[in-house]
Amino acid sequence: MLDVIYTYLESPIGPLLLAGDGVRLAKVGFPNGKGRVATDDDWRRDDGQFVEARAQLNAYFAGELRTFDLALMPSGTPFQLAVWQALKAIPFGVTISYGELASRLGRPSASRAVGAANGANPIPIIVPCHRVIGASGALTGFGGGIDTKRWLLAHETGRHTGEMQGSLF
Incomplete structure (x- = not known):
């Protein structure tokens, strides 16, 4: 850049x-x-x-916005850009698995590649990579840490209790 x-x-x-x-x-x-x-x-x-x-x-x-409408300029491979575009289609408060995201991209056997692209997302929150979870429902890797991912998901489902607690920040 x-x-x-x-x-x-x-x-x-x-x-x-x-x-x-x-x-x-x-x-x-x-x-x-x-x-x-x-x-x-x-x-x-x-x-x-x-x-x-x-x-x-x-x-x-503040709980007043569910969908972002911003000018973005992510940098990545064509596959990464496709994954990040697909992330934007996951509705507020909804989670899907890496496998489901791979299927939505027409690459059902590419869940690991989708996971790697998801992890490389340079614009988290706005491009909601936190909405992708493991097939078992487990919260898996997140650039801001699992506690941040848990907080964001709780925020979107109305279960958060304010600012994150703990020694992370």
Whole structure:
């Protein structure tokens, strides 16, 4: 990415890094875990950017928004882009398995590849990779950690109790 602009959004799950060209989001980073995104020296912080992304994320966390409508600029392979597009079709508060997502893509035997693409999603929450779970119903890997995934799913089903608790943030 050239000319990367970033800011942070305080959220109930900790400070989220928003990065891209100032309008279009290329990355959402968690404060911890494998989904943590570190800024590069040539990135420029501008807290006046990503106005619409911040507004929609705040509305999501307030329980007022179920579907995001933002300009995105994810970078990935054609397969990854197809998986990420399919993630956006999973309704708010609904979970599906990796196998079901693979079937929706017309690749029923590709659940592991779908899982890898899901794990590489650079724009979590907005592209809702947290809505994909194991075939047994188990919460499996998530860039922000399993506690964050559990919180997001509880938030979407009305079972959350406010900000995340614990020593993660």
